[in-house]
Amino acid sequence: xxxxxxxxxxxxxxxLLRRAxxxxxxxxxxxxxxxxxxVNQAWGLEVTALKPETMATLIQMARDIYPHDHVPDKYYAIxxxxxxxxxxxxxxxxxxxxxxxxxxxxxxxGDGGYLGLGWExxxxxxxxxxxxxxxxKMVRGGLVTGLYxxxxxxPLFGYEGESYSEGGYIDRGFDDIEWL
Amino acid sequence: MAAPYDLSDENVVxxxxxxAGGGTLGNELxxxxxxxxxxxxxxxxxxDEFINDEWESFGQLAWLDNRTTSGDWRVSRDFPNLPAWIVxxxxxxxxxWAGASLRFQxxxxxxxxxxxxxxxxxxxxxxLTLADLEPYYAKAEDKLGVTRTNxxxxxxxxxxxxxxxxxxxxxxxxxxxxxxxxxxSEYRDDRDACQQTGFCFQGCKWGAKWSTLYTEIPKGEAxxxxxxxxxxxxxxxEHGDDGKVTGVVYADTQGNLQTQKARVVCVAGNSIESPRxxxxxxxxxxxxGLANSSGQVGKNYMRHTTGSVYxxxxxxxxxxxxxxxxxxxxxxxxxxxxxxFVGGYELETLALGLPFMAAFLDPGGWGRGFxxxxxxxxxxxxxxxxxxxxPQEKNRISLHGELKDQYGMPxxxxxxxxxxxxxxxxxxxxxxxxxxxxxxxxxRTFPTPPYPSTHNLxxxxxxxxxxxxxxxxxxxxxxxxxxxxxxxxxxTTGAAENPTxxxxxxxxxxxxxxxxxxxxxxx
Ligand SMILES: Cc1cc2nc3c(=O)[nH]c(=O)nc-3n(C[C@H](O)[C@H](O)[C@H](O)COP(=O)(O)OP(=O)(O)OC[C@H]3O[C@@H](n4cnc5c(N)ncnc54)[C@H](O)[C@@H]3O)c2cc1C
Ligand code: SF4
Numbered sequence: 001x002x003x004x005x006x007x008x009x010x011x012x013x014x015x016l017l018r019r020a021x022x023x024x025x026x027x028x029x030x031x032x033x034x035x036x037x038x039v040n041q042a043w044g045l046e047v048t049a050l051k052p053e054t055m056a057t058l059i060q061m062a063r064d065i066y067p068h069d070h071v072p073d074k075y076y077a078i079x080x081x082x083x084x085x086x087x088x089x090x091x092x093x094x095x096x097x098x099x100x101x102x103x104x105x106x107x108x109x110g111d112g113g114y115l116g117l118g119w120e121x122x123x124x125x126x127x128x129x130x131x132x133x134x135x136x137k138m139v140r141g142g143l144v145t146g147l148y149x150x151x152x153x154x155p156l157f158g159y160e161g162e163s164y165s166e167g168g169y170i171d172r173g174f175d176d177i178e179w180l
Numbered sequence: 181m182a183a184p185y186d187l188s189d190e191n192v193v194x195x196x197x198x199x200a201g202g203g204t205l206g207n208e209l210x211x212x213x214x215x216x217x218x219x220x221x222x223x224x225x226x227x228d229e230f231i232n233d234e235w236e237s238f239g240q241l242a243w244l245d246n247r248t249t250s251g252d253w254r255v256s257r258d259f260p261n262l263p264a265w266i267v268x269x270x271x272x273x274x275x276x277w278a279g280a281s282l283r284f285q286x287x288x289x290x291x292x293x294x295x296x297x298x299x300x301x302x303x304x305x306x307x308l309t310l311a312d313l314e315p316y317y318a319k320a321e322d323k324l325g326v327t328r329t330n331x332x333x334x335x336x337x338x339x340x341x342x343x344x345x346x347x348x349x350x351x352x353x354x355x356x357x358x359x360x361x362x363x364x365s366e367y368r369d370d371r372d373a374c375q376q377t378g379f380c381f382q383g384c385k386w387g388a389k390w391s392t393l394y395t396e397i398p399k400g401e402a403x404x405x406x407x408x409x410x411x412x413x414x415x416x417x418e419h420g421d422d423g424k425v426t427g428v429v430y431a432d433t434q435g436n437l438q439t440q441k442a443r444v445v446c447v448a449g450n451s452i453e454s455p456r457x458x459x460x461x462x463x464x465x466x467x468x469g470l471a472n473s474s475g476q477v478g479k480n481y482m483r484h485t486t487g488s489v490y491x492x493x494x495x496x497x498x499x500x501x502x503x504x505x506x507x508x509x510x511x512x513x514x515x516x517x518x519x520x521f522v523g524g525y526e527l528e529t530l531a532l533g534l535p536f537m538a539a540f541l542d543p544g545g546w547g548r549g550f551x552x553x554x555x556x557x558x559x560x561x562x563x564x565x566x567x568x569x570x571p572q573e574k575n576r577i578s579l580h581g582e583l584k585d586q587y588g589m590p591x592x593x594x595x596x597x598x599x600x601x602x603x604x605x606x607x608x609x610x611x612x613x614x615x616x617x618x619x620x621x622x623x624r625t626f627p628t629p630p631y632p633s634t635h636n637l638x639x640x641x642x643x644x645x646x647x648x649x650x651x652x653x654x655x656x657x658x659x660x661x662x663x664x665x666x667x668x669x670x671x672t673t674g675a676a677e678n679p680t681x682x683x684x685x686x687x688x689x690x691x692x693x694x695x696x697x698x699x700x701x702x703x
Binding site for chain 1: 232336337338339343346374376377385495497500533534535538539544546550551555558620
């Protein structure tokens with residue numbers, strides 16, 4: 001079972017902050033037990049098939065592919081959770097493929113691994129090296145719906161979604177532009 | 181009430197597909213007392229079941245059976261198994277369409293004469309003229325309730341339109357307005373006025389936008405002469421020893437094969453499935469497929485020269501509010517070779533929701549160049565380019581050599597190469613589109629590549645001579661008298677305008693001809 005839960009269980013906030021400090025520069029994410037935990041958002045993603053470090057790297061990779069500074073990590077985590085739940089947990093070959101791809105990413109990044117690279121530009125430079133691999137294409141392609149089709153994300157971009165139940169926009173600003 | 185016809189009834193006209201062409205033809209024939217069975221591959225989903233959600237609606241209504249692509253077009257790289265956006269449901273693509281309804285221009289019916297021969301293009305004149313179609317265009321506009329015709333007011337301008345209009349005027353364009361749309365601007369034909377919900381591409385939950393699903397089809401059914409059979413996927417058209425078609429084989433709801441007898445068969449499955457069906461119906465007598473003595477079935481596939489221009493401003497636009505497409509600039513629609521290409525194009529406002537914008541703005545794009553564009557989603561405006569593309573023989577629908585569908589029939593491959601004329605036109609339109617937005621203070625503009633084809637045309641083209649095309653001026657196949665084509669695959673050339681009004685116009689005209697031929701005992 002993979003759950004994205006709101007409160008990180010069994011680990012104190014102070015403990016989290018301390019561990020985050022030691023977990024590499026990119027990390028606002030902490031690996032603890034079988035889970036990836038967020039330090040400041042108080043949510044966690046439990047993994048069963050993949051290594052939690054692998055999931056933490058996948059989440060960072062997702063953000064580096066589609067960086068939106070106003071979108072919290074939680075939504076990137078939700079976008080990536082199927083790699084554990086639907087892929088790795090069901091097929092060993094997929095799990096091995098993902099683990100190998102992340103190991104390769106870490107190797108290309110040098111000593112501290114992918115998460116050890118502090119600047120987005122440096123991480124993007126590593127991603128550029130693997131841009132044409134099936135793994136990268138799968139992750140990027142999956143994010144197009146995995147990230148942007150989350151209804152909770154839409155308001156962060158100012159998209160209001162469903163409007164029929166509100167009676168459309170005929171009286172709600174379809175022509176309210178003022179600056180022209 | 182809807183009339184159920186017997187499978188063995190040899191007297192019925194069978195229409196394959198219930199979209200713009202098939203749905204209209206079915207109703208028109210039923211009104212004239214002809215017995216009609218429409219076989220539709222998709223389900224019947226009424227408009228209150230439509231969903232205001234882009235991907236969910238796509239899953240609910242779009243044609244998702246496997247297709248492959250080839251050729252140098254970018255769609256083949258970005259969406260290798262989604263060459264086209266077509267609906268598989270009762271109502272066909274008129275459930276998802278935007279509603280822009282324009283007549284073709286006179287010169288466009290004589291493309292070869294007016295453009296001259298263009299290298300690599302298989303141009304031909306239509307075997308009919310604008311004057312031939314005018315009375316039928318008038319009927320079609322009335323049927324669809326097209327705004328700015330028949331005294332119907334235009335739709336009000338949305339935010340997206342206001343930005344577009346201001347830019348167009350700043351550039352000196354004059355033919356700018358909120359379009360001729362098959363969308364009710366006021367209550368008409370027992371249907372609501374548009375509530376500006378902004379989900380036209382997901383099916384109109386108000387029924388304000390014309391679709392055969394809730395206009396032609398129930399009207400036809402009310403005559404007692406029309407039966408629409410959903411989830412009936414036609415696999416093959418059969419013929420007798422005399423070479424006339426006798427009926428069709430289809431897979432029913434359970435996937436069981438049934439044979440429906442027919443006096444006449446009309447193919448209206450849109451321009452990928454219609455030629456595929458003719459090719460899949462090859463027999464000893466017609467080894468290259470039905471109606472294919474010219475070898476043109478499946479060839480000359482056209483998709484319009486398209487592309488989009490999006491722009492970002494420093495202040496809010498909220499372009500997703502209101503009709504998806506409701507605004508047009510027609511100043512570039514004429515034929516003016518001094519621009520470096522033949523034919524013309526229209527610019528039409530367009531807005532996508534965030535999920536589709538992420539998928540279509542720059543397919544394959546990633547990183548901050550991409551995401552900063554989406555960060556400005558609520559400050560975006562957008563337009564779509566639709567222009568005449570060149571028919572090319574090599575652009576074609578063919579049967580896949582290996583892959584088969586769920587019924588064991590070869591799936592279609594869609595091959596398309598852009599013609600240099602298409603590229604020159606697209607680049608011109610990109611420049612004009614970006615200039616329009618720059619003129620009102622855009623801080624960034626995006627020349628966005630074409631989406632999977634929404635306009636699919638030309639693969640069973642109409643021609644004067646049997647050696648040049650598949651059907652005559654009535655959509656009747658040159659080879660087989662009682663086999664007709666009733667959709668956009670009849671188009672000899674594409675013209676600059678969105679095709680549906682012309683598809684409907686041809687269907688109304690075809691119904692007159694067919695009913696007359698039937699009553700004279702010629703079929
Ligand atoms: C998003 C979008 C926006 C659009 N906007 C506009 C616009 O603004 N203006 C405009 O003019 N056009 C627009 N179009 C195009 C318009 O929808 C089509 O031109 C029109 O619907 C085509 O009519 P048709 O009868 O050829 O095919 P369709 O309407 O596609 O109908 C074909 C039907 O045949 C069925 N079928 C296919 N094969 C079989 C088979 N073997 N057996 C049984 N049934 C079969 C299909 O399931 C389908 O229901 C738009 C299209 C899309 C996707
Ligand atoms: S904007 Fe108008 S036409 Fe479009 S779906 Fe909404 S009500 Fe229907």
